[in-house]
Structure formats: structure tokens, C-alpha cells
Amino acid sequence: MLSFDDITFTYPDAPSPVLDGVSFSVAPGECVALAGPNGGGKSTLARIACGFLAPDSGRVSVDGLSALDKATLRQVRCRVGIVFQDPAAQIVSSSVTDEVAFGPGNLGLPRDEIVRRVGESIRTCGLEGREQREPHTLSGGEQQRLAVAGVLAMRPTYLVLDEPCAMLDPVGRRELRRLVGQLRDQGHGILLITHDADEMVSADRVVVLEGGQVRLDGPPQLLITGSLLDDLGLDSSPMLSLARGLHAHGLELPARPIDPMSLAEAVRARTASDADGRHEVRGESGDGGLQGGSHAMAGCGDGRLAGQHGDDVPGKGGDVPGCRGSALPEQDDCSFPGDIPGGTEGMLEAHRVTYTYATGTSLEHRALQDVSVRLGKGEMVLVLGTTGSGKSTLLTLLSGLVMPDAGSVRCDGRDIGPGDVGLVFQRPERQLFADTVLDDVSFGPGNLGCGREVARETAAGALRQMGIDPHEYGQRSPFSLSGGEARRVAIAGIIAMHPSFVLFDEPSAGLDAAGRETVLQLISDLKERGCGVMVVSHDVDTFLGEADHVVLLEGGTVGWQGPARELVQHPVAFQRSGLELPGLLAFQRLVDIAPSDCSYDIDRIVRLVLGVMS
Numbered sequence: 001m002l003s004f005d006d007i008t009f010t011y012p013d014a015p016s017p018v019l020d021g022v023s024f025s026v027a028p029g030e031c032v033a034l035a036g037p038n039g040g041g042k043s044t045l046a047r048i049a050c051g052f053l054a055p056d057s058g059r060v061s062v063d064g065l066s067a068l069d070k071a072t073l074r075q076v077r078c079r080v081g082i083v084f085q086d087p088a089a090q091i092v093s094s095s096v097t098d099e100v101a102f103g104p105g106n107l108g109l110p111r112d113e114i115v116r117r118v119g120e121s122i123r124t125c126g127l128e129g130r131e132q133r134e135p136h137t138l139s140g141g142e143q144q145r146l147a148v149a150g151v152l153a154m155r156p157t158y159l160v161l162d163e164p165c166a167m168l169d170p171v172g173r174r175e176l177r178r179l180v181g182q183l184r185d186q187g188h189g190i191l192l193i194t195h196d197a198d199e200m201v202s203a204d205r206v207v208v209l210e211g212g213q214v215r216l217d218g219p220p221q222l223l224i225t226g227s228l229l230d231d232l233g234l235d236s237s238p239m240l241s242l243a244r245g246l247h248a249h250g251l252e253l254p255a256r257p258i259d260p261m262s263l264a265e266a267v268r269a270r271t272a273s274d275a276d277g278r279h280e281v282r283g284e285s286g287d288g289g290l291q292g293g294s295h296a297m298a299g300c301g302d303g304r305l306a307g308q309h310g311d312d313v314p315g316k317g318g319d320v321p322g323c324r325g326s327a328l329p330e331q332d333d334c335s336f337p338g339d340i341p342g343g344t345e346g347m348l349e350a351h352r353v354t355y356t357y358a359t360g361t362s363l364e365h366r367a368l369q370d371v372s373v374r375l376g377k378g379e380m381v382l383v384l385g386t387t388g389s390g391k392s393t394l395l396t397l398l399s400g401l402v403m404p405d406a407g408s409v410r411c412d413g414r415d416i417g418p419g420d421v422g423l424v425f426q427r428p429e430r431q432l433f434a435d436t437v438l439d440d441v442s443f444g445p446g447n448l449g450c451g452r453e454v455a456r457e458t459a460a461g462a463l464r465q466m467g468i469d470p471h472e473y474g475q476r477s478p479f480s481l482s483g484g485e486a487r488r489v490a491i492a493g494i495i496a497m498h499p500s501f502v503l504f505d506e507p508s509a510g511l512d513a514a515g516r517e518t519v520l521q522l523i524s525d526l527k528e529r530g531c532g533v534m535v536v537s538h539d540v541d542t543f544l545g546e547a548d549h550v551v552l553l554e555g556g557t558v559g560w561q562g563p564a565r566e567l568v569q570h571p572v573a574f575q576r577s578g579l580e581l582p583g584l585l586a587f588q589r590l591v592d593i594a595p596s597d598c599s600y601d602i603d604r605i606v607r608l609v610l611g612v613m614s
Contacts, residue, residue, distance in 0.1 A: 002026040002049060002080065002158045002189055007058035009044055013476055018044050019055070020212035028157055031180065031190040033203035033220070035234055037512045038484025040209045042193045043085070046160045049191065050082045063157065078107065081151035082160040085483055085510065086167075086427060087143040088136070090150070096122070096138075097131045099146055103154040117153045125149040125179060137363065139387040144168060144176055158189040163483070165196065166509040167426065169386045169538045170580040177202070195512050197223070197237040202257045208232050224253060235513035238541045238602065239263065239583040245606040251613070260586035267591055270613045346412065348375040348421065348501045348532055353397055353407035355390075367393040368556045370407070375501060375532040380523060382543050382564065383536045385553035386578040391536040392426060394553070395503045398534070399423040411501070419448050422499035426506045426536075428490030429479070437463070437481075437489055438474035444497040462496035463489070465525070467518045483510040488518065495522070501532040508539045516542060540582045545600035552577040 003025040010017040018041040026032045034042050047053040048060055051067045060067035067076045084090050093099035100121050104114045122128060125145040130138065135146060144164055151159065161180065165173040177199070184190050184204075192203060200206050201220045208216040215232055216222070223229045224244055229236050236244070243258045251270060254262040355368045368390045375381050375398070385391050396402050397409055400416035401423065411420045425431050434440035442452075442459035450458065460470040466488040473481075478489055487510060494502060507519050523546060526533050537543050544550070547564040552573055560573040567573065571589065574581050581589070584600060593608050 001028075001061075001063060002191065003059075003061045004045065004049070005059040005061070007045070007048060007055045007060065009041070009048065009053065009055045011480060013480060015472075017056075017212050019048075019209075022058075022209065022212070022214055024207050024214060024217050026158060026189040026191050028189045029184060029187045030205065031184045031192055031203045032205045032207055033200040034191055034193045034207050034209065035195065035200055035232075036209035036215075037233055038488075038510075038515055039482040041212055042209055043162055043482060045209070046082060046162050046191065046193060049158075049160050050080045051076050052082075078154060079156055080158045080160060081154060081156035083144070083147045083151055083162065083164055085163045087147035090147055091135045091143065094134060095131070096127055096133050096135060096146060099135055100149045100153050103150055107154060114153075117155070121149040121153040124152060124182070126175065139172070144172070145179065148176075148179065152183075156188070158191065159183060160191045160193070162193045163195070163510050164192075165194070165199070167506060167538075169578075170540070171578065172387055173538075174580075195235055195510070197229070197235055197240045198258060200234070201240060208234065224258075233513055235516060237583070238600065239587070241602050242584065242587065242605060245602060246609060249606070249610055260583050260590055264587055264590035267609055267613065346377045348398060348411050348534075349373070349409070350394065350398055350404075351408050351410070353394075353404040353409065355393055355397060355402070355404050359405075366556055368397070368404075371553075371556070371558055372407075373398075373551050373558070373561065375534050377500065377532045378527050378530050379548040380527060380533040380535065380546060381549045381551060382547035383534060383551045383553065384538075384540060384577065384579060389553040389577070390556040391553055392505055395423055395505055395534070395536060398501075399503055419497055420500050422494035422497055422502045424491050424494050424502070424504045424507060426509075428487040429483075431490050431493070432478035432486060435477065436475050437468070437478050438470060440478050441489065441493045441496050444493055448497060458496050459492070462492040465495065465522060466492045467514065468492060484512060484515050487511060488515060491519070491522070495526070499531070501534070502526055504533070504535045504537075506537055506539075507535060508537060508542055520546060540579075541584065541600075544582060552579070554578065 005023050007019050007022040008017055009019040018039070022041070022045065024032070034045070036042055044053065048055055048067070051073050054068055062076045062079050065072040065075050065079070067073065091099055093102055097118060100118045101114050104117050109117075122131060125148055127142065127145060127149060130142065135143060138146060165176055168176060180190055180192065192199060194200060200223060203220055206216060206218065206220050206223065207214060210232065216228070223234070224240070224247055239258055239260065243253055243263055246263070246267075247253050251266055254266055350371060350373050352370050352372050353368055354366070354370060357363070357365045357367055371390070371394065373381070373394070383391050383394065397404055399421045400409065409416065411417070432440050434443060438456060438459055441462055442455040445455040445458045446452065460474070463470045463473070468485065468488055473485070473489075478486060481489060487507070491504075491507065508516050511519065520542070523533050523535070535543050535547070544564060544567070550561065550564045550567050551558060552560040554577040559577045560567070560570065568585055571581050571585060580586075584602070584605065588594070588605065591609065591612065593605065
């Protein structure tokens with residue numbers, strides 16, 4: 001048992017304890033999701049669990065061994081492994097094999113045992129065939145699995161995973177979640193730090209920290225019923241919101257997971273009482289009644305849901321769920337890369353750009369090829385794609401940080417100038433550098449010519465806009481902040497310069513519900529102010545409903561681009577770009593509700609499904 005008993009911890013520059021009397025435990029073979037707001041002490045507790053930090057008071061024990069006793073600390077560290085939020089921060093070797101062998105080697109194990117453990121860990125984490133690859137050439141998902149493999153090779157009983165899926169694309173998330181489930185089934189105790197509601201619901205227990213104390217310790221079903229999710233300030237995924245809405249009207253939900261297929265199966269079970277097993281899916285009339293409809297929902301002769309074909313399950317490959325057949329649409333059905341007509345006034349434009357990394361070396365890699373995109377003032381463009389598809393590279397080109405090998409990047413028809421484009425990096429801690437938060441955020445305005453007082457006033461306003469109190473945080477070191485707090489401070493440093501265009505790389509990763517709402521409100525404010533906003537994100541459900549225009553990158557080229565409202569009519573575009581269909585869209589197709597009818601309007605989806613079940 002990994003046990004925390006009345007743990008208290010205060011950072012030197014903090015006005016109050018980040019942990020104040022925290023008590024709970026994790027058993028072998030159990031997955032406990034640790035949730036709560038940014039700055040609530042989750043990552044601090046993870047470091048205490050591994051013996052990296054010592055609490056001010058309280059007791060930490062691992063299978064009866066004290067993590068605070070120097071005589072047993074080594075044994076504790078062997079039994080508890082941690083995977084940090086940024087896997088690259090804990091990768092130290094020049095090959096996958098050497099990285100996995102690093103931990104067992106430090107334990108002084110015999111060579112034969114090290115070789116055996118390395119092989120087993122690589123197979124468990126699905127890294128076969130990559131043994132001699134350099135870790136920095138792996139995708140984000142592969143690096144995350146490599147970090148897990150390196151920890152597993154030391155044979156810990158317990159694993160602490162700090163936001164392991166925050167930076168992964170949907171496929172990478174699915175692979176890592178499957179690995180976590182496999183490790184749990186093998187008897188490992190898992191402490192999973194997460195803001196993802198779907199991950200919370202899939203755990204065995206949920207522990208919520210708020211104000212340094214445990215607000216909830218119980219089964220995840222508590223988050224589905226009642227208002228507890230909202231009361232605790234936790235984020236609700238679109239799929240979980242849909243499940244909660246249907247549950248409130250009497251639908252019996254699956255135990256777990258809450259995904260498009262399991263929820264559609266629950267709807268099918270509810271309607272199975274009809275003699276012919278078929279119900280008409282009805283559209284919504286002007287007076288609020290339910291009528292019309294064109295497809296049967298459930299009652300395929302072989303027991304499958306309508307729209308389900310073989311392995312057409314979200315995330316399992318094959319055809320896109322709900323699409324009749326797997327043929328790709330003709331190019332006339334979508335918008336494609338090439339020349340973009342129209343003027344450039346009020347536009348940030350990349351025109352047929354190509355970019356290659358490490359040209360002329362063995363690591364040469366073509367990141368973008370003949371890509372054309374535009375961002376207008378007052379609009380939001382969402383860029384989607386798998387890990388390694390060129391999304392971050394596109395942002396660095398559009399911000400003027402690097403020059404394309406071919407093509408051009410223009411802002412208002414001219415070269416990019418200081419203050420034109422602001423870029424918020426994927427890892428915010430890498431763009432924080434000053435001694436204090438206020439100095440860091442005021443650096444940009446000062447660099448643009450503002451006097452010291454004006455720069456600091458501007459910085460304070462930007463911090464407040466990001467939900468950061470400048471009086472409480474202004475004199476703190478930016479390196480003492482939690483991951484979510486650091487992200488919001490980094491964003492404040494960009495918007496304080498009032499650029500004409502703001503580019504966000506994974507802005508919601510690692511943020512709690514309040515932080516996500518702050519980012520969405522900021523995007524709305526920037527658009528209203530006439531600023532152009534481009535967002536790169538794997539968090540499709542959060543941003544698709546807010547976007548005006550969507551670009552899908554596929555292996556460094558544009559696979560699809562066009563108005564966001566049209567994307568729901570081309571689900572195969574997701575598949576072609578290597579992406580999973582977003583949960584709500586997949587569910588609607590599984591139950592034959594036309595996405596154009598409701599798309600991301602959960603209330604309307606609930607009403608339509610209730611019409612089916614009635």
C-alpha cells in the first residue's frame with residue numbers, strides 16, 4: 001500500500017500550505033485518479049510519494065516502509081516510479097535501449113538481468129523495432145511510453161503518472177491509457193494525476209485535492225450523478241456531459257469507459273424492447289416537437305448498431321464510424337492546399353511554405369511541404385493533426401522565428417515585424433526566464449518601448465485577464481509555479497504585448513476547468529478586439545466548437561481545410577489525417593443523428609436521443 005497520512009507541505013515563498021492534512025492510499029492493482037485545480041498540490045504530492053520531497057509533517061509509507069527514513073528511502077524509491085509531465089525532462093540516453101537500461105543499471109543489477117528487463121519493458125510498452133532510435137527522434141507518444149518503459153524496468157510496485165496524456169494526440173492517448181490499464185491488471189498500483197474527466201471516470205477511485213485538502217475520495221460514478229463535478233470545479237468532457245444528461249433522464253450508463261461505442265450500446269439496450277428492434281430517429285421541429293427522421297437507429301440483423309461496420313469503432317482503425325463504406329471523398333467535396341485567392345490586408349499568411357530540419361545530415365526531416373494557410377484578424381483557425389504532422393513547425397514559421405526553405409510568410413502583405421505575432425509555446429516553462437512573474441510578463445511591453453511603470457501596469461492587467469492575481473503571484477519566481485499556473489503566466493506575457501495575431505500551441509494542456517474557461521474567454525476577447533487567433537491542439541472537443549476555420553495537417557501537408565461548420569460533414573477527413581473522430585460526432589453517427597443537426601450542442605443531442613428512446 002502507498003499511503004499518505006496527514007501530509008502537510010509549504011513552499012518557502014508561499015503564504016499558505018500547498019498540502020494541509022492530506023490522507024489517502026493506493027493499493028496494488030488499483031488506479032487512483034488524483035484531480036483538482038492547478039496549484040492544488042498534485043505534482044507536489046507526486047514528488048513526496050517518490051521521496052523526492054519530504055513533507056513538513058505527516059507520514060508517507062510504501063508497503064510499510066517509511067519514505068522519511070534514510071534507512072529505507074532507497075527501497076521506497078525502488079518501489080515507486082514516477083513519469084513526469086514532460087517525458088523529455090527525464091530522458092538522458094542516446095538510444096531507446098540505453099534509456100530503458102539506465103535505471104536497472106543504477107540499481108547495480110547483473111548484466112543478464114538488465115538485458116532481460118529491458119526487453120520485457122520495451123515489449124510491454126510497444127517500442128519493438130525502435131531499440132536503436134535516438135529518443136529525441138521519437139514522437140511525443142513514443143517518448144511518453146519510453147519514459148514509462150524506463151521506470152518499469154526498475155520493477156516498481158507503484159507508478160505515479162503526472163498528466164501523462166496532456167500533450168498526446170488522441171491515438172497516443174488511447175495507446176497510453178491501454179498501457180496503464182494493462183499495468184493495473186498486472187498488479188501495479190497507479191496514481192494518475194489528471195484533469196481529464198474521461199480518465200477520472202475510467203479509474204477505480206477519484207481523489208480530489210482543493211485548497212491543500214482532500215475534498216473527495218470515492219468511486220468515479222459520483223462524478224456522473226448529481227452536481228458534484230461542477231461543485232468541485234472539475235472539467236467535464238463533452239462525452240461525460242452527454243452521459244450525465246442522458247443519465248438524468250433515466251438511461252442506465254455503462255460501468256466504464258464512457259466512450260461513443262459504450263454509450264451508443266447503452267442507448268441500443270434501452271430501445272431493445274421494441275419487437276422489431278427499430279426506432280425512427282426524429283428531427284427537431286420548429287415548435288420543439290420531435291418528428292421526421294431518415295435512418296433506423298438500432299436493430300441491424302446481426303445485432304450491431306446502425307452505422308457500425310466490422311471494426312468501425314472509434315480509435316480502432318478501419319472506416320470512420322457511421323460512414324457507409326471507406327472510400328475517401330472526391331477532392332471537390334473538401335478544400336485543399338494550393339494557391340489561396342484574395343488580398344493579404346489584415347491577414348497573416350503562409351504561402352506554399354516548405355521547411356526541412358537538419359538539412360544535409362542523417363537526421364534530415366521534411367516537416368512541411370507546400371503548405372498554404374491564412375489567418376484573418378478577428379477570426380480563429382484551429383490546426384489539427386497527429387504528433388509529428390508539422391503543427392508546431394507551422395506556428396514557428398508564422399511567428400517569424402524561422403524562415404521557410406521555400407514559399408513565403410507575410411503579415412498584412414509585408415514581412416513580420418516586432419509585436420505583429422505572439423507565440424505561446426507548447427512548453428510554457430521554457431519561455432519563462434525572469435526572477436519574478438511580474439518581471440517576466442512586463443519584459444515584452446518594455447522591449448517594445450513602454451516605460452517601466454506602463455510595462456508593469458500592462459503586465460498586471462494581462463495576468464488578471466489570465467486569472468492570476470498580480471499581488472499574490474507578482475513577486476513569486478515563475479519556476480515555483482505549477483504547470484497550469486506557468487502556462488497562464490506564459491500566455492499573459494504574450495498578450496501583454498497586444499500583438500495583431502496570437503498563435504497558441506496546446507494552450508489547454510495541463511489546465512484545470514477554470515483554466516480552460518479562461519483560455520476560451522481570452523480567445524473570444526482577442527477575436528472581439530480584432531486579433532487573429534490560431535490554435536494548435538489535440539483537444540478537439542474543447543476548440544472545434546469555437547473555431548471559424550479548421551486546417552487538418554497530414555504528414556506535413558494540408559489534408560483538408562475549410563469552415564469548421566463543414567468539417568462535421570467530412571468525417572473521413574479525420575481518418576485520412578490519422579485522427580480519431582471526436583467523441584460527440586462519433587456518437588451521433590453511431591446512432592444515426594446527422595451531425596449538422598446539433599454538432600456540439602449537447603442539450604439538442606440529448607433531446608434527439610430521448611426521442612429515439614421514447
